[in-house]
């Protein structure tokens with residue numbers, strides 16, 4: 001998750017990421033802890049709570065063939081909205 005040209009998160013960003021990671025996967029519902037996927041690299045408040053498979057899975061993941069995303073008809077923005085809803089609603 002850490003690439004060299006990505007600025008380190010601030011304390012507030014780290015706190016947000018930890019809250020996101022404590023959620024269940026917003027795409028398939030698998031129980032957390034989850035991984036935090038940033039829609040834009042380094043934009044920590046654009047983090048979505050995803051299980052390893054919906055995140056990095058070669059078939060299902062957003063970084064792979066996105067099959068689970070197609071099945072659930074979710075976009076990254078839907079996942080962000082659901083992540084924030086679960087944190088704040």
Ligand SMILES: [Zn+2]
Nearest residue numbers: 025028051054
């Ligand atoms: Zn998932």
Ligand SMILES: [Zn+2]
Nearest residue numbers: 036037038055
């Ligand atoms: Zn990611």
